[in-house]
Every structure is written in structure tokens, then in C-alpha cells.
Amino acid sequence: MDLSNTRVASVDELGKGLGQLRGITSLTLVLSSTAITSVDELGKGLSHFAGLMSLSLELNSTAIVSVDWLGKGLGQMKALTSLTLDLFRTRVASVEELGNGLGQIKGLTSLRLDLKHTKIPSVDELSKGVSKITGLSSFSLDVNSTDIASIDELGESLGQVAGLTSLMLDLQWTSIISVDTLGKGLSQLKGLTSLSLDLSNTRVASVDELGKGLGQLRGITSLTLVLSSTAITSVDELGKGLSHFAGLMSLSLELNSTAIVSVDWLGKGLGQMKALTSLTLDLFRTRVASVEELGNGLGQIKGLTSLRLDLKHTKIPSVDELSKGVSKITGLSSFSLDVNSTDIASIDELGESLGQVAGLTSLMLDLQWTSIISVDTLGKGLSQLKGLTSLSLDLSNTR
Secondary structure, three states: EEEOOOOOOOOOHHHHHHOOOOOOOEEEEEEOOOOOOOOOHHHHHHHHOOOEEEEEOOOOOOOOOOHHHHHHHHHHOOOOOEEEEOOOOOOOOOHHHHHHHOOOOOOOOHHHHHHOOOOOOOOOOHHHHHOOOOOOOEEEEOOOOOOOOOOOOHHHHHHHHHHHHHEEOOOOOOOOOHHHHHHHOOOOOOOEEEEEEEOOOOOOOOOOHHHHHHOOOOOEEEEEEEOOOOOOOOHHHHHHHHEEEEEEOEEEEEEEOOOOOOOOHHHHHOOOOOHHHHHHHOOOOOOOOOOOOHHHOOOOOOOOOOOEEOOOOOOOOOHHHHHHHOOOOOOOOOOEEOOOOOOOOOHHHHHHHHHHOOOOEEEEOOOOOOOOOHHHHHHHHHHOOOOOEEEEEEOOOOO
């Protein structure tokens, strides 16, 4: 049932009516951008759904201030296996009762909570509730742009959900300063195969413990880690941790607008990821001055098919060693390299190296605002790429 963007101001009678439907197993209710201010009666009605297995409830952009009765209602849904709850841009200031309710649904396997732009100051009680959901395998939590200052309890609680295989945490624009406990908690999730963690625009200053924790997760196949605009200065321990990901197939690592100066250990770690097929690495506006070890590492990933590197506004003077590494990736089909606004003066080695990657079908090179004066060798290299179907080349503002 979709009532979004209507003038509906009350769902009290709807809640009472739904409470009479004891046989429902699947319910989707969209109340986004309506005039409702309360879901208390709805929560009471839902408490009678003993056989409900799947529930999706969208309340975003409403003026509701409490989900206490909703939490109590959820606690009665013992058969529930899948829950999506969207509270984006509501006035909800507490999720304690929601956490209590969730903790009673032992058979829940999939849980998605969108709490971004709410008034909540903490997810401690919510986290404790989640820790009791013994059957949970997939969990997504978005607390973007909230006043949360600590995720220690979240880290400890997640460590108790042994069956988790998929985890997404969006913590950007919060006031958290440490992910040490989160790192320790994650280290316990031996069955985790997919992880997405966004810490951008937080005060986090170190990911050492996070790196060590991740290093214990040998079964991960997909990892997205966003550390942009944080206070970190090193990714050495993270690189060492990633070196244990022998089965990792997809990696996206965003480090832009940080004060890191080296990716040497990251390069070494990448070299151990023999199963990697897709890599995105964003170093935009960092202080990185060398990508030699990164090139060495990349050259060892023979099965890599997609590679995207953003090096613009870094301190690198050359991409020669990086280019040599890329030339060894025999399975590469898609390559994107952005060195906009760097001190690079020559791309001769890049041109020669690209000519050796015979399987390339898609190529994007952004060389604008560099000091290069010749693309002759690049032209010769490109002539070897007989299978190339898509090419984007930006030489603007060069010599």
C-alpha cells in the first residue's frame, strides 16, 4: 500500500483495521511525505501479525517523533524474517524500544534500518537488540548526519551476530572519533562475505584496529570502504590487513581528501589479492608522492578485469612504475586513470605499457593540467589495442 505524497494525516484507523488481518505474511506500507505525526496505533495493530514474515515500512519525511509502539509491535512478530524500516528525515529521537523489539525476533534474517537525518543521539540500545537476533545474516544501518558520537556498543554487538554474511554501515557525517571497537567486533564475523563501511566526513583519526580486524575475515568477496575527509594519516595497517583477503573479488577504497602520504603497504596488500577482478582506488587530494609499490602490487593481480585509479591533485611526479604494473595485468578489459593536476611530465611509459594490455575494451585517461608535452608514444601504444571499443582522452591545459 503506497500513500506517499498524499495529505493523509492519520493512520490510526488503518492500524486498527490491519490488526484484524491475522493471516497476512507480507506487508509493504509506504507513508513517506504524508502529514502523519504518529504511528502508535499502527504499531499496536501490527503486534497482532503473528504470522507476518516480510515487512517494509517507509515513514521518511514525516513528522513522527516516536517509534516506541512500533518497536513493541515488532517484538510480537515472531515469524518475521525480513524487515525494512525507513525513518529518514523524521523527528524520531530514540530507538531504544525499537531495539528492544528487534531483540525479540530471533528468526529475523534480513534487517535494513534507515535512520539518517533523525534526532537520535545514540544507537547503543538498538545495537544491543540487534546482538540478540541470532539468525541475522544481512544487516544494513544508515545513521548518516545524526548526532551519534560513539559506535563502541555497535561494534561489540555486531561481534555477537555470528551468522552475518552481509553488512552495510553508513556512518558518514556523524561525530564518531574511533572505530577500534568496531574493528574488534568485525574480526569475530568469520562468515562475512560482503562489507560496505562509510566513515567519510567523520573525526576518525586511525583505522589501524579496523585494518587488523578486517584481516581476520578471510571469506570476504566484496569490500567497499569509504574513508574520505577523515583525519587518518596512514593506511599501513589497513594494507597489511587486506593482504589476507585471498578470496576478495571486488574492492572499492576511497581515501580522498585525507592526509595519507604513502600507499606502499596498500600496494603490497593488493599484490596478495589473487582473486580480485574489480578495483576502485580514490586518492584524490592526498599527499601521496609515489605509486611505485602500488604498481608492483597491481602487476601481481593477473585476473583483474576492471581498474579505476583517481590520482588527481596528488604529489606524484611519475606513473612509470604504475604503468609497468598495469602492463602485466593480462586480463584487464576496463581501465580508468585520472592524474589531473599532478606534476607528471611524461607518459611515454604509460603509452608503451598500455600497448601490451591486448584485452582492453574500455579506456579513460584524464591527463589535463599536467606537464606532458608529447603523446606520440601513447598513440603508438593505443594502435595495438585492436579490441578497444570505448576511449576517453583528456589532454586539455597541457603543453
